[in-house]
Amino acid sequence: MNETTPSPHAWVESSVPRRSTAVVEQRANDSLVLVHIDTGRYYALEGTGDVIWHLCDGQNTLGHIIATVSSQFGADPRTVRADALELLGELSREGLVDDAS
Amino acid sequence: MKGAAAAGVVIGADEYVKPTLKMLGVSRLAAAASTPPPPPPPPQDSPSKGCTPGFWGNNSSGGEGGGVTWWDTSSDPEWAANGGAGANPFSHGTLFTPFFTSHPLMIGVTMWDAVNGGGGSQPAKKAARSLVAAYLNASFTSYTYTRAQLSSMWTQAVLGGNSALNALNLLLDTTNIACDQQ
Numbered sequence: 583m584n585e586t587t588p589s590p591h592a593w594v595e596s597s598v599p600r601r602s603t604a605v606v607e608q609r610a611n612d613s614l615v616l617v618h619i620d621t622g623r624y625y626a627l628e629g630t631g632d633v634i635w636h637l638c639d640g641q642n643t644l645g646h647i648i649a650t651v652s653s654q655f656g657a658d659p660r661t662v663r664a665d666a667l668e669l670l671g672e673l674s675r676e677g678l679v680d681d682a683s
Numbered sequence: 684m685k686g687a688a689a690a691g692v693v694i695g696a697d698e699y700v701k702p703t704l705k706m707l708g709v710s711r712l713a714a715a716a717s718t719p720p721p722p723p724p725p726p727q728d729s730p731s732k733g734c735t736p737g738f739w740g741n742n743s744s745g746g747e748g749g750g751v752t753w754w755d756t757s758s759d760p761e762w763a764a765n766g767g768a769g770a771n772p773f774s775h776g777t778l779f780t781p782f783f784t785s786h787p788l789m790i791g792v793t794m795w796d797a798v799n800g801g802g803g804s805q806p807a808k809k810a811a812r813s814l815v816a817a818y819l820n821a822s823f824t825s826y827t828y829t830r831a832q833l834s835s836m837w838t839q840a841v842l843g844g845n846s847a848l849n850a851l852n853l854l855l856d857t858t859n860i861a862c863d864q865q
Contacts (some may be wrong), residue, residue: 606850608836615707617853624707655699662699665828669702676704683746 591674591681593644593667599674600640600682607635612655616678623676630655635665635673640682685689707861734826734862736816740798754819762823772822772830779811784838786811806848813855820862827858 593599604619613626614635626637631653637647648666652659673679733739738748753761754771762771773782775795780786782794788807789797798815800808818833820826828836833855840851 606853608731608850608854612708616855617856619853622857624854624861626705626707627702628705629700629702631704634702651699655697657699665701672704675719676706 590671593645593670593681595645595648596641596683597644597670597681598642599638599644599670599679600683601635601638602678602680608679614658617674618677621677625676625678630665631669634669638670638679639674643683707857734816734820734859736798736812736859739816739819740795750819753757769822772818776805779815782812783811783834784841786841806845806852807841810837810855812854813852813859817855817861820859826862 591597602618606617606619608615608617609632613628615626615634616635617623618623633651633654634647638652642650644666648659648663651657651666652662654663670679674681709855716857731747735748739750739754740748741751750765753765753767754757754773755775758770758775759774763769773794775793779789779792779794779797783789786807788805789811792800792811794815797808798810798819800812803809814833814837817826817828821828821830821833836851836854840847843850
């Protein structure tokens with residue numbers, strides 16, 4: 583992810599990630615392809631990213647998302663938290679999510 | 684290893700895999716709606732692989748695309764001669780419907796008309812144009828989507844209406860461009 587914009591968002595447990603309405607998605611094999619209609623940029627969301635993506639509904643807090651993913655996959659919450667923060671940082675820099683809180 | 688938490692990978696009911704986001708590219712279609720600086724022209728010594736509607740039909744400058752004659756007849760010998768797998772799935776005169784799920788704007792339209800349509804402001808025709816090119820790509824060689832997936836995506840888009848057709852067009856347009864640049 584070389585092309586980023588400044589003003590990184592500080593995600594905390596009480597943040598409420600929300601998918602941008604300017605994004606369309608389509609499953610392709612093992613990835614979820616995201617297309618930002620306004621910028622024309624398109625992305626592949628891989629790994630457990632699609633689960634986190636769909637939990638970013640503007641209702642769930644980041645803390646809830648971490649707990650849900652940890653529980654669903656039997657994963658260490660600390661690992662999930664670190665990964666989710668990294669992913670949300672990239673998603674927000676690309677204008678794919680914002681914070682509804 | 685079950686139950687042991689290694690960094691980033693833990694085995695549970697489903698395997699946890701570190702989530703990643705990869706930027707694949709920029710759609711020319713969508714980018715045209717915003718105001719970025721114009722992209723640099725492609726290198727002259729970088730030939731197009733040929734995945735866009737302009738390759739399979741008439742190109743934007745009014746000439747024929749490089750693949751026009753590869754599928755103008757059933758079991759076209761040029762298809763295989765140029766490296767295509769099996770036989771071309773349809774030819775210029777094949778009707779879009781019922782090969783693909785029916786849409787009112789696509790009845791009586793040939794594949795040739797569809798891939799050259801452009802569609803103006805009609806989402807179904809725009810999506811159909813991208814779809815025909817994508818289907819030819821998927822038939823010719825490896826492609827992001829299989830032919831079955833493409834047919835299903837069209838059906839779902841028809842059921843979803845214009846917003847879904849616009850989304851499908853955008854998706855296939857970007858995929859075709861990415862294929863073209865590989």
